[in-house]
Amino acid sequence: MIDDPSAALTASIHATASRRSFLAGALSAVALAPPALARAPAAENLDRFLADQRRSGGMAGLAVGLARSGKVLLSRTCGHADIAMRRPVTADSMFHLASVTKTITATGIMMLAEEGRLDIDAPINRYLDFAVVSPATPGQDITARHLLMHMSGISDATYYAVDFRTHGDDSPLALGDFLRGYLVPGGTHYSATGSYSGAPPGRAYDYSNVGYGLLGYIGTRVAGVDFRTYLQRRLFSPLGIDHLSWTLADVPAGLRVTPYEIDAQRLVPVAPVGFPDWPAGMLRASISGLMPFVAASANRGRTGSHRMLAEPSMDEMLHMQKPPGLSAWLTGQGLGWMESEGEGAPRINHWGGDPGVFTAVYLDPATTTGIAILTNGSATASSKAAIKAIARKLFTLGNALS
Template sequence: MPNIVHSAPGVSLNRRAFLTGAVATMATPALGAAAALDITADNGRLDAFLKEQLRNGAFPGMAVGIARAGKVVLTRGYGFANVAQRRPVTTDTMFHLASVTKTVTATAIMMLVEAGRIELDAPVNRYLDFEVLNPAHPHAAITARHLLMHVSGISDETYYKVDFRTVGKDSSLPLWTFLKDYLLPDGRHYSVTGSFSPAAPGANYDYCNVGYALLGYLVERVADEDLRIFTQARMFDPLGMRQVSWTIAGVPKALMATPYDIVDDRIVPTEPVGFPDFPVGMLRASIAGFMPFVAAAANRGAAGPAQILTATDQAEMLTMHVPQGLPDWVTGQGLGWMESSALGKRRINHWGGDPGVFTAVYLDPTSTTGVAIFTNGSATPASKTAIKAIAERLLTGPSA
């Protein structure tokens, strides 16, 4: 997402003072502790390690979770959901997930593929009520697979120049209006070079938020219902996911993690922001609420009694490819999910970031292990290092 900073008035701490306060962390009891013993036999050392990474990453607050074999085996909270109020993070604290949302939107697409209602390699214009064409390649079809893999030829160039966000509340601009304004020649934000790249669909990698907004709208057109209703009924309810919201308004104030940006080396609270392309990054969730989805993604599409995707379709999402133009920070791109190197190992993952937000989900389908890390602080070099260290520890356990 674009790095647009909306700093709010209120508490401002320098980093030194913040780190002193953050030592008073809260670790909630593990869920399913008996099942987690194989992962966290070094329970005290794990707790100390996570507190250390909270300090190293300068996170105001953090929540972590582990799932294995389709079960959530551990969730914990550390630090503060709100520093001024000294309100601690718990496993019910709801964080803004930012681009981790894309994994949910991609899964919704795959559910419709599995149902035979979308063909991955068919032109998306077959399903839409308006025509999306790259003016440089008007006869080349854009497909759902192209959109999922960020090779559609749709460009975020204009997206990063225009502030589409609403500070402090949800956007009132409908998704379809946002898309038509951006992708149609008579749209107010359309640009031949700003809305599309010179590359033909499928030819070149270009991470694209607008493409994922279009995927969300594609779900709505095919399912004939709002993406938020579709995911609640077909994904969140079957998995038993609670404390998950597509809107800011849907998050109780007592559970909201206040986002904190870093301005002039100071931790500054910022207001949440709403934006019309909600399938791209508007999800809010607690670690306890989101982990059943992570469990299913790591476990062949199944968590508990719910099977949201077949093992075959979940495996296809996690099959990595190397399209032309893939940046060096990514080692592979799947359908929604990515792969990158962490501590010398290739890991399937997706990160999310916005001012005051840094989240990550990692999957190891071989061991059916999934890990999520939610924080309410902006990404920095130090916090990225901490996230990678946490993910590796939770996926593999302590080093020998």
């Protein structure tokens, strides 16, 4: 979704508008590694580098994390979670992850598959209480694999034409009601050409937020409990993850991060948004909360003594393919994760964006390095350049600290 991935991210944010003055701020650092690593010259230089990138990128605040071999080596934060309140970003500040959420939704689906409760190559209608059928290809079954790879034939065209956001609050529209209204004939927002692309499932790439919303609904149906409850029990708690929330209401006031957009070279606060397709992009998490997941994802599913996914499942998620119609800024698509050109070589990653929000996670399985970058500023040319520069710096630092 992104000009390398970035052009499409900008287009998506502007299309949703719609949805989804550089001020110096306080600088703080939290070392999650042994003191020897924290004092390494490269790590000491990181604080100054991040402060410079935050200012040049026009971001109010940011938090970054670095993991290697399943261990979180360090995290760093700088700038403000809220400028007016002069509240600095901390390791526990909860940023809106936006579409980075999809990597967690995909991981939960693979967990259900590992448990033998979900076949990702079976028709999804086997697991649903309403039928999802493309009117252009009624004889073609959609599978969870198709949804995971954005190849289901479910289109976001109507999704971008209709503003499903709730500004400053959570969406009152339940996920199941949203999906029925969008995907089932006679639904409030159903359109034969706007809800479905017309391409047969598995034949064409078409990035779909609605498709990931459907994955979360399938997860609930298969798990027998709300998919968020399942993820808490099966994914987050075993990794020791806290400081995360699927709703705006559940984010503690002291940990909230205000989104900011740039207007005439000034950072202007905007209301956070809620939307009904929470599996596609509603998770809020801190850098301290997100990094154990990133560490395990980069380390073939293991962090410390805990295994998040079996190696074959993790390898399958990160196996990159080039489906027909793959966006030009991508070099591959896996199950949830995607790939785009980095510094002379493709990098597995996922970016996320909404108004006042820009996030990125990178994985390098060859070196077991995982990186997360969370910001409360919109995606712009300047912030994209800063994100890429920070990623390069962190990969270099990971090599130095290993």
